[in-house]
Amino acid sequence: MTITRSAAPARRPSGRRPTASRRPSGRRLAPYAFVLPFVVLFLAFGVYPLIYTFRLSFTSWSGSGPAQWVGWDNYTYLLGSDAFWSSLADSAVLWLLIVPAQVVIALIAAVLLNNAKLRMRGFYRTVALVPFVTPLVAMAQIWIVVFDADYGAVNRLLGAAGLPQLDWLTSTTWAKPTLALLFLWKTTGFAIVILLSGLQSIPASVYEAAELDGASRTRQLVSITVPLVRRVVLFLVVMQTLAVFQMFAEPYVVTGGGPYGSTTTAGLYLYEHLGRSDLGTGSANSFLLVALVMLISLLFVRLLRERD
Amino acid sequence: MKRTQLRRRAVAAAAGLTAVVLAACGPDVSSGPESGGTGTGPSEGTLAAPDTDAPSGEITIWDRSGDLFEVFDGVIERFNERYPDIVVHHEAVDIDTKLPTTLVAGADVPDGVFLDDAKVAGLSDHFYDLSAVLEPYLGDIAAQKAEVNTVDGRIYGVPWDLNPGLLYYRADILDEAGIDPASIETYDDLFAAAEQLKAARPDAAPIHLEKEPFLGQLWLEMFASQLGTSLADEDGELRLDSPEYLQILTWLDEVNKAGLGTRAEYLGPADLATLESGQQVFVPWAIWWDFAPQQLLPQTTGQWRAMPLPAWTDGGARSGAMGGSSFVIPRDGQNPELAWLFYEFLVFDPEGFQAVYGPNAIYPDGLNTSVPSYAPAADPATPLFGPLAALGGQDLWPVAIEAGEQIPGGTPIPSWWAGAVDYLGDNLQRMFDGELTPEQVIAESTEQIQTNLVDRAS
Numbered sequence: 001m002t003i004t005r006s007a008a009p010a011r012r013p014s015g016r017r018p019t020a021s022r023r024p025s026g027r028r029l030a031p032y033a034f035v036l037p038f039v040v041l042f043l044a045f046g047v048y049p050l051i052y053t054f055r056l057s058f059t060s061w062s063g064s065g066p067a068q069w070v071g072w073d074n075y076t077y078l079l080g081s082d083a084f085w086s087s088l089a090d091s092a093v094l095w096l097l098i099v100p101a102q103v104v105i106a107l108i109a110a111v112l113l114n115n116a117k118l119r120m121r122g123f124y125r126t127v128a129l130v131p132f133v134t135p136l137v138a139m140a141q142i143w144i145v146v147f148d149a150d151y152g153a154v155n156r157l158l159g160a161a162g163l164p165q166l167d168w169l170t171s172t173t174w175a176k177p178t179l180a181l182l183f184l185w186k187t188t189g190f191a192i193v194i195l196l197s198g199l200q201s202i203p204a205s206v207y208e209a210a211e212l213d214g215a216s217r218t219r220q221l222v223s224i225t226v227p228l229v230r231r232v233v234l235f236l237v238v239m240q241t242l243a244v245f246q247m248f249a250e251p252y253v254v255t256g257g258g259p260y261g262s263t264t265t266a267g268l269y270l271y272e273h274l275g276r277s278d279l280g281t282g283s284a285n286s287f288l289l290v291a292l293v294m295l296i297s298l299l300f301v302r303l304l305r306e307r308d
Numbered sequence: 309m310k311r312t313q314l315r316r317r318a319v320a321a322a323a324g325l326t327a328v329v330l331a332a333c334g335p336d337v338s339s340g341p342e343s344g345g346t347g348t349g350p351s352e353g354t355l356a357a358p359d360t361d362a363p364s365g366e367i368t369i370w371d372r373s374g375d376l377f378e379v380f381d382g383v384i385e386r387f388n389e390r391y392p393d394i395v396v397h398h399e400a401v402d403i404d405t406k407l408p409t410t411l412v413a414g415a416d417v418p419d420g421v422f423l424d425d426a427k428v429a430g431l432s433d434h435f436y437d438l439s440a441v442l443e444p445y446l447g448d449i450a451a452q453k454a455e456v457n458t459v460d461g462r463i464y465g466v467p468w469d470l471n472p473g474l475l476y477y478r479a480d481i482l483d484e485a486g487i488d489p490a491s492i493e494t495y496d497d498l499f500a501a502a503e504q505l506k507a508a509r510p511d512a513a514p515i516h517l518e519k520e521p522f523l524g525q526l527w528l529e530m531f532a533s534q535l536g537t538s539l540a541d542e543d544g545e546l547r548l549d550s551p552e553y554l555q556i557l558t559w560l561d562e563v564n565k566a567g568l569g570t571r572a573e574y575l576g577p578a579d580l581a582t583l584e585s586g587q588q589v590f591v592p593w594a595i596w597w598d599f600a601p602q603q604l605l606p607q608t609t610g611q612w613r614a615m616p617l618p619a620w621t622d623g624g625a626r627s628g629a630m631g632g633s634s635f636v637i638p639r640d641g642q643n644p645e646l647a648w649l650f651y652e653f654l655v656f657d658p659e660g661f662q663a664v665y666g667p668n669a670i671y672p673d674g675l676n677t678s679v680p681s682y683a684p685a686a687d688p689a690t691p692l693f694g695p696l697a698a699l700g701g702q703d704l705w706p707v708a709i710e711a712g713e714q715i716p717g718g719t720p721i722p723s724w725w726a727g728a729v730d731y732l733g734d735n736l737q738r739m740f741d742g743e744l745t746p747e748q749v750i751a752e753s754t755e756q757i758q759t760n761l762v763d764r765a766s
Binding site: 055059062063064065066067068069077081083148149150151258259260261272274275276277278279281 | 336409430431433578581724726727730734737738764
């Protein structure tokens with residue numbers, strides 16, 4: 001297979017570009033005027049809260065009256081707190097339960113949905129996306145009902161099949177997997193869409209050439225599809241890692257962080273400081289979380305570069 | 309220096325300057341030993357009653373959605389007959405979720421809020437000190453209610469309802485077993501009665517054991533309140549490591565280990581099923597449990613009765629407080645003085661408290677899930693609500709009022725109370741799971757609460 005490139009870049013139009021100093025002042029300022037609204041919004045809703053929160057992380061403040069400067073106290077408290085590390089561990093376990101499974105499921109689903117021979121492809125794509133666009137709180141309420149230990153449909157089915165019934169949401173063993181299942185159900189549609197976009201960027205000629213060379217479907221998946229969507233997969237992994245470590249609404253609605261704090265994710269633990277009006281510790285917690293997530297993201301980016 | 313370099317430096321300088329300016333736009337920071345939010349005082353944060361004869365303006369009042377919202381909503385018309393120029397915007401809100409963020413943001417803050425007593429102290433920095441306006445009424449307010457609204461000598465909530473603990477029981481089952489309810493005077497008597505019932509019906513686990521951590525801790529505090537103690541003293545010092553808590557936890561542990569208790573979440577499906585089936589016979593709970601036989605237990609409604617809680621010692625108090633709510637007035641509200649007039653009418657004005665507790669559209673026989681904490685409203689001889697058919701026609705009013713009078717004082721609620729649920733509330737459940745002994749519950753919870761809450765609050 002050969003790839004041809006155009007022999008030469010398109011030629012610039014003839015004539016000299018006017019230098020900045022020669023351009024009329026209105027035209028010189030135009031680009032700045034265009035980006036100004038973004039800059040203002042970015043400063044107001046991005047930079048300002050960030051700096052405000054960073055400053056707050058060195059104080060003890062309940063949200064009213066003057067704050068008290070406490071230096072590194074909030075950070076040292078959190079780094080020595082079992083609850084803080086436990087919340088990170090809970091998020092890490094959820095990550096393990098969610099992200100690898102989601103990548104595999106979404107990749108298989110995306111390959112199937114990318115098959116031009118599949119009938120009603122549009123319908124299936126829509127169905128796959130429905131959970132993603134359904135309000136999370138509504139889905140979480142359904143989860144509570146379906147997985148109720150005494151009256152939930154899942155235990156009823158298990159009972160009918162003669163299998164043991166489980167405390168899905170009220171035991172430390174099963175609460176995290178049940179929550180992971182909700183997250184998978186909710187967000188796998190998003191993962192499929194991302195991977196579909198990656199699959200559609202692979203030229204059909206690559207598969208045609210592989211078929212001519214006698215490659216099986218499985219061989220094509222392993223040797224062509226997976227390597228060529230690797231960047232998209234990595235993007236997905238980074239996005240879902242961020243989402244899992246910020247996960248809040250799912251445990252807040254379904255388990256309240258219990259039982260015994262076993263589903264208190266990093267995001268929920270962060271919120272608990274706000275609920276106690278402990279804004280200084282909450283701010284420090286958020287910065288530690290930002291640092292951790294940045295570290296993980298950089299790790300993935302480094303991995304990608306090394307593979308390239 | 310090249311022009312591009314100059315430009316880059318100018319951009320960097322502008323960014324730095326912006327950062328410095330933005331950083332200055334936070335709360336005032338002090339390096340002193342005082343914690344933030346202590347700016348209350350006579351000049352700042354103490355509410356005074358309005359000094360006009362014809363107050364006017366608009367107030368926004370937040371209440372929880374549900375029956376009480378409807379009850380309070382029905383009183384606004386009466387309030388407006390007294391104060392025609394005050395417009396009340398009454399809103400049903402998920403207070404636990406929305407209030408903390410609203411108070412911190414300081415925008416669209418309501419003028420008055422209905423709040424759990426357990427949460428008043430934790431948010432008190434944001435509320436008006438009501439000591440001055442409450443002063444004429446303090447002598448008639450139940451001591452326990454005034455204490456739970458008091459932080460550092462200042463009162464931050466208008467005390468509303470009193471929630472005495474009672475022992476609800478299945479009269480038909482006790483009658484069948486030949487147990488006289490009046491003979492249950494102590495918790496040892498209750499244990500013995502439960503054993504007798506279990507001997508007659510092996511699948512019975514007669515005493516309710518609360519499974520939900522928050523309510524479990526609230527329930528534990530009811531027992532502690534009977535003994536005149538609570539998680540912290542008036543100075544905020546933790547006092548969980550005490551003979552009183554050990555006595556309570558040991559009794560609960562013994563009930564559980566003897567198979568005499570049903571662990572269930574308050575009025576959850578499993579709870580309701582075992583209440584209806586007769587597996588549960590005794591429910592030591594606040595007065596507001598009477599909602600269950602009135603609304604949720606159709607098969608056994610009319611079979612339930614209420615009596616004072618057993619005492620921990622012979623002659624000890626027969627009740628303790630469990631839960632309760634008050635009205636707080638945020639400092640960032642627009643018309644706090646008018647909000648005070650609204651609450652003054654609701655709580656202390658005979659026309660107001662009769663409208664709230666007496667027969668109304670929501671409770672045709674009167675609001676019977678709590679009793680007033682204001683003595684003139686809580687007259688044993690002048691019931692505000694009538695007998696309950698769900699309790700077999702029992703007149704709950706005198707039972708609850710007399711129980712309320714027995715609640716000992718000296719049981720303030722610390723600002724970190726709700727946060728303690730992650731430790732004490734969870735550890736209580738671990739004890740029921742068999743993971744911890746009562747001594748371990750006390751030791752571990754004390755260490756965790758001291759480290760993560762008390763030390764952080766000071």
